[in-house]
Amino acid sequence: MRLRRTSASAAPPVRRSRHLQGRDDRGQANVLLIFGLTLALLALTLLFVRVGAANDSRSQTQTAADAAALAAASALQDSAAEDLLAGEYPMPWFDEEIAEARADEYARANGAVLTDIRASDNSMGRSGNIIRVEVRGALCQRELEEDGSRAWNDVVCDGSEEESETTVGNAAAIAIVEPPYECSRVDGRVSCGGNSPGDVDQARALIDVHLVDREGQFRFDPTIAYSGGAIVDCPSLGQLHPTMCAVHETLQEEFGGFYLTAGGRRNEPGSDHGQGMAVDYMMSGLGSTPTPEMHATAITVINWVIQNAQALGVKGLIYDHHIWNASRDAVGPWEQVRRFHQDSGNNTQDHVDHIHLAAGPGRML
Template sequence: MFIRSRRPSNRDLGQANLFMLVGLTVALLAIMLLFVRLGSANNFRSDAQTAADAAALAAAGVARDNAARSLANAEPPYSRLYDAAKGRAAAERYAETNGAILKNIRASDDSQGNLGNIVRVEIQTSNCQRELQEDRSRHWSNITCGQENAEEEGSTHTGNAAAIAEVVVPDCRYVLDGIDVVALSCAGERVESFAHAQQLIDVRLTDSEGQYIYKPTGDDLAFAPPQRETPS
């Protein structure tokens, strides 16, 4: 018995092409969703790091200014550069400007805890990315949540970051007029003013804290004590 095979009709081919088009569309949407969520997570991390960097540099700027005042007064800045209250206020202000809140801050140094020229901050932004649900109760575009529930269960990629800033004072020597000290010369330049001293001092981001938590000693504790965590 001879059976003739039926050639697919134009209608069958059209339906097959339609199914293929629908499948490709679904696949493209899935890929787009993946890239959107990955992109959002990367943006959260980038924004958080920017806020952390700004907060750390601002807090370290307090130590820089104290060092500059000493240099302008012909006094080498050997101790007590950091002011904990002013440093925290500066870090909070710059974190807030960048859409974040300050979670932690501490100063350290390599001078037995007497200098405070290195400041580490931790910040948190109001950004977080919620996990998708199997029952599709959360739309794929619902990727952000507010600060009040940024740490809720099911929220990931919260915008947290940390940064460390260091104040580096150049080598200085006394400028004498006879036996009298009249100024300091730092990095080959005679310090002429507070503003000039600021320009000679470097404030930069770094990768590590100092060996000692900043804890200024002496009877006149002008600076509030820092938090007493061990540097990470």
């Protein structure tokens, strides 16, 4: 009996395909790639969220700064309206206690904390009608306390925390209180356009408040004293020479109510007053002596006039026993360029209680 031998080709051995062997590695790589892309997208999403939150915080804080600045100016507007209603011209405008309290209130109401407030003006630091505030957003990253007293969502700061790098959202804003330039004092009362305000709302409507983009030229100086704001227009001073009227109006703009009362043209032959080329600015009651503060204010005004005399057309000044004549005296500080005038023992005749200012053509009379 012959045994049949089977050919080797009849039953080939089973071999694993190389293509199938590599398929598992590629699948793992795809999973890792997808996982990496997911993490990257998640990171970008978080970044966009953080950037968006930061932008929202800055926008919210700027809104709070604007509101605080306008609130501070509005508080001064309210105070000035009360002065106008009482027949007084508001000078100076800035009251730090009133302005700060209102600014802080509105800053907190808008999610921020007041950090600074200051005043300036364009009138040599005398009025303080431009208010700048600075706030910081009441959001901080101090919520992770070790004792667990603050939760993740408790991120509101009340302003009592110490300053740190985690505080975010600082912003500043500036507002101005526009004086009622049409108002003047007539017969002891403030008249605005020929009428006196009848109530606080009418007085308040005369004073404009709005945001501005820069501070005033001069920082407010609270040590400068004023008379209480006697504002007198040119017609109330008689028929002034145009040059003298222009000087008077310029002084009103620069110094506001720096005097108690003013006298202009009068029947006085041989004097600049008789020609409407002189105004007396009372720095104290008739025949009395100015307070040290009012005297200092008088010197400030005089120094400014001397420095600008040529451009203004000022002829000269007399104050406190002394005289300065534009045609013969040097330009400089009052104490250095003044000359002795007289000492009769009468405070009015010696110009102790008032500044005599002459402006117009010709020499001073």
